[in-house]
Amino acid sequence: MDFSSFMTSLGTSFLIFVVLMLIFTWLSRKPANDVVYSPNLIVKGLYSSSRTRNPTSWIKEAISSSEDDIISISGVDTAVYFVFLATALAMLFLAGIVLLPSLLPVSITDHSVRLNSTTSNGTFNELDKFSMGHIGQKSDRLWAYLIAVYWVSLVTYFLLWKAYKHVSEIRAASLMSSEVRAEQFAVLVRDIPPPHEGETRKEQVDSYFNAVYPDTFYRSMVVTNNKEVNKIWEELEAYKKNLVIAETVYAQSKTIVSPEGTRPMNRLGLLGLCGKKVDTIDYCNEKISELIPKLEAEQKKTIRDRQVSSALIFFSSRVAAASAAQSLHARMVDHWTVMDAPEPRQIIWDNLSLNYYAREVRKYIVYIIVALAVLFFMLPISVISAFTTLENLAKLLPFIKPVLAIVSIRTVLGAYLPQLTLIIFLAMLPTLVMFLSKLEGIPSESHAVRSASGKYFYFIVFNAFIGVTLGGTLFGNLKDMEEHPNEIAELLGKGLPDNATFFLTFVALRCFVGYGLELSRLVPLIMFYLKKKYLCKTEAEVKEAWAPGDFRYATRIPADLLILTITLCYSVIAPLILPFGIIYFGLGWLVMRNQALKVYVPSFESYGRMWPHLHTRFLAALVLYQVTMLGYFGVKEFIYTVTLIPLPIISLIFAWVCNKKFYRFFQHPALEVACQELKETPNLKCVYMSFLPPSLSYEMLDVDQCEDV
Amino acid sequence: MDFSSFMTSLGTSFLIFVVLMLIFTWLSRKPANDVVYSPNLIVKGLYSSSRTRNPTSWIKEAISSSEDDIISISGVDTAVYFVFLATALAMLFLAGIVLLPSLLPVSITDHSVRLNSTTSNGTFNELDKFSMGHIGQKSDRLWAYLIAVYWVSLVTYFLLWKAYKHVSEIRAASLMSSEVRAEQFAVLVRDIPPPHEGETRKEQVDSYFNAVYPDTFYRSMVVTNNKEVNKIWEELEAYKKNLVIAETVYAQSKTIVSPEGTRPMNRLGLLGLCGKKVDTIDYCNEKISELIPKLEAEQKKTIRDRQVSSALIFFSSRVAAASAAQSLHARMVDHWTVMDAPEPRQIIWDNLSLNYYAREVRKYIVYIIVALAVLFFMLPISVISAFTTLENLAKLLPFIKPVLAIVSIRTVLGAYLPQLTLIIFLAMLPTLVMFLSKLEGIPSESHAVRSASGKYFYFIVFNAFIGVTLGGTLFGNLKDMEEHPNEIAELLGKGLPDNATFFLTFVALRCFVGYGLELSRLVPLIMFYLKKKYLCKTEAEVKEAWAPGDFRYATRIPADLLILTITLCYSVIAPLILPFGIIYFGLGWLVMRNQALKVYVPSFESYGRMWPHLHTRFLAALVLYQVTMLGYFGVKEFIYTVTLIPLPIISLIFAWVCNKKFYRFFQHPALEVACQELKETPNLKCVYMSFLPPSLSYEMLDVDQCEDV
Structure with a gap:
């Protein structure tokens, strides 16, 4: 340049x-x-x-x-x-x-x-x-x-x-801070062993934590597989939203078209384009009143039958929760794994059903995939580029043949198609990396973000920086080097x-x-x-x-x-x-x-x-x-380059010292921090309720009902 | 052979x-x-x-x-x-x-x-x-x-x-087990930061742990530097022992020599060989009554002025102690380091005054010394052997010259001196290794034994096994190899x-x-x-x-x-x-x-x-x-040797899995284990007393006195 x-x-x-x-x-x-x-x-x-x-x-x-x-x-x-x-x-x-x-x-x-x-x-x-x-x-x-x-x-x-x-x-x-924050009163327990004969999971969890924390244990919430109930809940929400839209449209039509207005209608078939025509407001109301009992039944069924091997445990004090999250509870590490509870809004519920070994295996598989992707990043792109030549495209999508017949378009496409593949791949990368991080079985959004950020960092430093530097230096001058290897x-x-x-x-x-x-x-x-x-x-x-x-x-x-x-x-x-x-x-x-x-x-x-x-x-x-x-x-x-050799070593020692001194506090809250007084006595029921997923806490089903199931 | x-x-x-x-x-x-x-x-x-x-x-x-x-x-x-x-x-x-x-x-x-x-x-x-x-x-x-x-x-x-x-x-x-064991109710705290102005260390420790564990904290014992008090105590014990011996001898003399017996006498000078002659029983009694008030004064002084940055914290329940030992207490890892208390009998008191950095630095220095010793074990021995030739010995110790003049002794010594050096060095090795392990700042005898055992293992496997195998194979046949390198x-x-x-x-x-x-x-x-x-x-x-x-x-x-x-x-x-x-x-x-x-x-x-x-x-x-x-x-x-390659990899994975699954329970007691009911309510005062070093708990100075100081 x-x-x-x-x-x-x-x-x-x-x-x-x-x-x-x-x-x-x-x-x-x-x-x-x-x-x-x-x-x-x-x-x-x-x-x-x-x-x-x-x-x-x-x-x-x-x-x-x-x-x-x-x-x-x-x-x-x-x-x-x-x-x-x-x-x-x-x-x-x-x-x-x-x-x-x-x-x-x-x-x-x-x-x-x-x-x-x-x-x-x-x-x-x-x-x-x-x-x-x-x-x-x-x-x-x-x-x-x-x-x-x-x-x-x-x-x-x-x-x-x-x-x-x-x-x-x-x-x-x-x-x-003296504010009450729900996640500071809770811990997340994973890898709960199967309950004994004739004992529900809730009883098992309660008796376990009651024995260890007789004074500070408040209550537990067994995590459930909410796939089914979420489906119904989303359907219900969609109908409610449609109802609001239809009512708005109807109200507007009253002022614009005629005083009585026109009731909005829609078709039931594919994309609202075909099928029977119905009155939207009536139809939505009907569907909603149909879905609510279905949701209630499904909620009860979920809480009873779809329990997974995880639970949230609530304590009456912050220091009890902070201490519990750091302690080994069971003799075997793959049972009763306790960790700090994430904020309710960032829990990745689907990952909570994974057990210890599934998590470990997934983690290493993801690491290997990422390592391979980082090292051989250019490979899949070259392969894709090879397949997406204009000739191949014309075969796959015959309808673009006439377009390709125009010479100028053909030239431009031919020149930019490989770059386009690269750009699309690069644009997909953050999503891919986030998907891989969630696949590891990480329980919280913030942890998944950290993990994805780490993967993405290695990726771009290796490919954008080192790749360009070495490429520009070595490969760019490859011909010169062949002639003058010295x-x-x-x-x-x-x-x-x-x-x-x-x-x-x-x-x-x-x-x-x-x-x-x-x-x-x-x-x-x-x-x-x-x-x-x-x-x-x-x-x-x-x-x-x-x-x-x-x-x-x-x-x-x-x-x-x-x-x-x-x-x-x-x-x-x-x-x-x-x-x-x-x-x-x-x-x-x-x-x-x-x-x-x-x-x-x-x-x-x-x-x-x-x-x-x-x-x-x-x-x-x-x-x-x-x-x-x-x-x-x-x-x-x-020759005095040797005086630089201590530097990387000092850096590693510095990293090690920082890690030793500071890192543990970033893994777990220190007890001297957690034991600070609160402004007010926490309302533990609110703390508990804030962790209920929306599809389960929906409208009815108050806390006492959860307790009975 | x-x-x-x-x-x-x-x-x-x-x-x-x-x-x-x-x-x-x-x-x-x-x-x-x-x-x-x-x-x-x-x-x-x-x-x-x-x-x-x-x-x-x-x-x-x-x-x-x-x-x-x-x-x-x-x-x-x-x-x-x-x-x-x-x-x-x-x-x-x-x-x-x-x-x-x-x-x-x-x-x-x-x-x-x-x-x-x-x-x-x-x-x-x-x-x-x-x-x-x-x-x-x-x-x-x-x-x-x-x-x-x-x-x-x-x-x-x-x-x-x-x-x-x-x-x-x-x-x-x-x-x-439902037995009360003192060490299960205590934790050891090291790296306590300097107390605030106008606050004693005991107040500092008590207020810190009272804040974190308002319900389960029982009391604390600040570790002191007992060098001075131990000296007086040992002196006192020696006089008591001598008194018992003298009384036994006096009683025996009554039955053997004459009805009145002979009162044992001793000299005060070097090794009891010179100096003033005194009646042993009277002398010991006098010394004992002199030392007891001195000991008491020294005990008070020790507890007041010779506090080091460590303390033992006692809890009213096992599960509280087990949980405390596993939790991070201070934000910085180099402050308020909490760990399981060792049994009273195996505490290495002298190491408790070392701070975090001193321990870390000592640890790595010891590792380096051991690594060098393992690798270059033969080197110092060769050096020592070179110096301990008969000629050198004769120069250093002229009085053995006449002995060396005898040909047969000279021959035997000449042949065995190098082996003798090796044997002496090998015999000293366990002591040396134990000394190095204690130098690391390890707080308990059992841990020091484990650490010494590890060092000794590497030493003998490397030198005795690998050394002999490679030596016997390669060096033993070195001459053959020079002639036929293939x-x-x-x-x-x-x-x-x-x-x-x-x-x-x-x-x-x-x-x-x-x-x-x-x-x-x-x-x-x-x-x-x-x-x-x-x-x-x-x-x-x-x-x-x-x-x-x-x-x-x-x-x-x-x-x-x-x-x-x-x-x-x-x-x-x-x-x-x-x-x-x-x-x-x-x-x-x-x-x-x-x-x-x-x-x-x-x-x-x-x-x-x-x-x-x-x-x-x-x-x-x-x-x-x-x-x-x-x-x-x-x-x-x-050629099918390749089928063996997976084996070491499987071993490493096996080691990793075992470590993951079982090891944490060997570092800390799991809470589900610690929360078992006890046979009787523990007498916490006894628990506390059992940790008092003998020189401090000696005869008087009951617990309430410790409290007041």
């Missing part, structure tokens, strides 16, 4: 950013768009339509918001995400203020390579002057770079240690800074276009207006159309980590990447602060359990960087 | 065994020797002098004793040791009854090697006929050996699984069975001489009579002289495991080793059963925590065997 195309790429990215910002400024001033630009405020009931609509006010609000604001509006997980962004920003900033003024002069004033390279056919452009590739072999100037590697590493250790400590405090403060080391040394330019534009693109789109919310805005215009008939449906969703950490965090890994790895080789990294995380912090305060509604709260995951991957990026530098200094034939 | 010398060696071992058995039969019939041959019965108060003294009655008693007898007389740890012996015996027996009748005929009837080896200078003796070395390369007969490898492995998995389950049950039954594989194939003969005699020696000495207790017997005659003056001293000690698992278990490893590794190569292995573990079971019932008094009870340790090392031996076989079949150029 030469200098002009680099500048073009940067300019384009920045231009798109400016345009998106203008769109945002313009659109966000209209009160009608507030459902798109500040849905979280509306959901939380903090919305006031009279607030200032100054174009820069969002920046002021974002900067002035404190961590406590974030925790109270968006939860601990969001606050932890900002700790991560701030740590990455601080690290790159501290690296930048030292590396940029010290390393750039060192490389610009070195002319040794230019002199040596007169024999080679490479042309050094303006950008390469700023990189380490411009330093000659064995040059004493490399000392500056070597010290820089140490500086970046030490800064990272310091900041990560501080951050882990800080997150630990946030987590503790939040767990100590030049491999030289090519590698030249190749790494070359890729730096590519990654520089990549970071800029992700930064400007990514955060521009994030802030302007163009896609959700368009989707919302389309849905509102053509699909929504009731208030509830409109609300559903602007529902902002959560942060989607499963893809957001790996994407951030990829940028971090790239910036870190090239920080010393090409320090010019640092300003872009700083802009990425600075802008990211600002934009996401706005989104956290006004847009996204978190769908779960894991009290910062994401942090150890972030910490480990941050450190993994650091180790990758240190190893890369070790290799690169080796290419430069710099 | 040729056939005749092999038979000589076996015969000698067996002869020694017969002689020792005769000595045992003769000596054990004399009631005067009962303190040597059944001290445990005397200690436990089960001794009756009128029991049958039939020479074979001990065998009958050993065989007829049940596991419950062993548990009630000698504890769970002893029972677990017998499970290990029985498992090893059963494994070797099941291997023997299949391998001996099937493999021996296969190797005897094969003549291919004899025909091939006419060119080599090796002479096959009678013994080699029975081994796998007698089978030709690529012979189809190797199939039989391959199946045998599978048979031995499968039998081992089956027996180990059964044994782990059984031990788990014994442990549970014992922990569930014959390396052939030599290895021949070398392994050669070593089999060596190890066969080794197992026989350990078995016959070792257990002969164990049963006849010749050394303790002689020591006892010598002490009684020349040293003991009071009843208490005589009792001390025959005190039998405990099992010394730290060296006994590695020694057994070494025999197991050897027998297992050669089971298929030279099945003739199996009968000796069976005799070793069979005879061992019988002799040790007798020793457990009548001789040894266990010094601690860890409720079978030794088992996971035994299990892992048993499996390590199995993996070593499987890998050895893989290599050996490779030497035989048998």
